[in-house]
Amino acid sequence: MKQINNDLQKTLHRLNFQKIDINQQDVNLIWEISEDIEHGIPILKETLLEHFQNSSITAVDGIIYEILLQSPNSEIQTFIQRQFSDGIVPLKSVKNIDYASLQKALVNKDFLLADKLTQKKLCELAGIDQHQRDWLYFTDVVDLPIEDLYTIDTLWRVHSWNRFGFSIQNQIWNTLKPNHEKLFTKIHWIIDQNLCRYPQEFTWDVSAPKGHLPLFNQLRGSQALITLLSHKAWQTS
Known part of the structure; x- marks a missing residue:
């Protein structure tokens, strides 16, 4: 033995x-x-x-x-x-937002659902009434609390072989900025100079390039995304 x-x-x-x-x-x-x-x-x-x-x-x-x-x-x-009744990632939130559904989707490798839930939770975190809109402006992103962003990002990283998450995208962005088109190409949001169509042209499993998920407002321009990837949360993670 x-x-x-x-x-x-x-x-x-x-x-x-x-x-x-x-x-x-x-x-x-x-x-x-x-x-x-x-x-x-x-x-x-x-x-x-x-x-x-x-x-x-x-x-x-x-x-x-x-x-x-x-x-x-x-x-x-x-x-x-x-x-581990609540999973292995502490679901901390300064605004008492429940991330259990996001955790469950990621554990189950349902990345499409997890992506939708991430957008929903970010809007909830920003105090956006989803009857008005379901996306964020860059001004919404600036004040997103570090603790919640870190919870969301950790869930993505821990349950994706460390391939997906905002901090992963931040690392890639830091090597390519200020050219957001290079970022989009690197993480396969742009293929053959064409912006991928949602959801069929995105890859919803860990075979995708690092940083491919989660998606974030890319169809509405790059300003909100770049603001998120420049958030102070990634300076402490």
């Missing part, structure tokens, strides 16, 4: 929890560990709980959580419900 645990620990140590670019090989490695119900699953549970308690959750933890969530084992499901 000691040898088995040592082997599993060695496998786990091959995972870089701070890794920026996660790939299918990393996911397969976690699945490999999880297939050992007796020894691998306890190691994954212990690791996830430790990172959660230390507030050090990453996208690799997101994969572990989602794999455990898929398990038919009742003991694992009891553990998930007891320790």
Whole structure:
């Protein structure tokens, strides 16, 4: 048993929890560990709980959580419900906005729904009456609270292999600014010099280029988006 645990620990140590670019090989490695119900699953549970308690959750933890969530084992499901009843990302909001539906969509990899919910939550955060409009002006974006933006962004990053989120787009933007068309091309909002049509010409899974999601007002120009990507939230994340 000691040898088995040592082997599993060695496998786990091959995972870089701070890794920026996660790939299918990393996911397969976690699945490999999880297939050992007796020894691998306890190691994954212990690791996830430790990172959660230390507030050090990453996208690799997101994969572990989602794999455990898929398990038919009742003991694992009891553990998930007891320790992570609200997920592994703290749903903090200074305006008491409920991000549970967004979290659920992202955990389920329903990125189209998550994109719609993100826009809805941002409008709610900005105090916009959705009977009037369902988009944001750049003036709405400036005062969006850091804590809520960080919650939304963390949900996207943790549940997308670290591929999607506003902070990811911000990193790309910082290498391309001030040319927003280069940004749109890089993240495949523009293909062959044509703005992609919603929703059919966007990619709603992790095969999309980094920063492809979430969408944000691109059909209404770039000012609101650039304001969001320049928000002070990304200077502290």
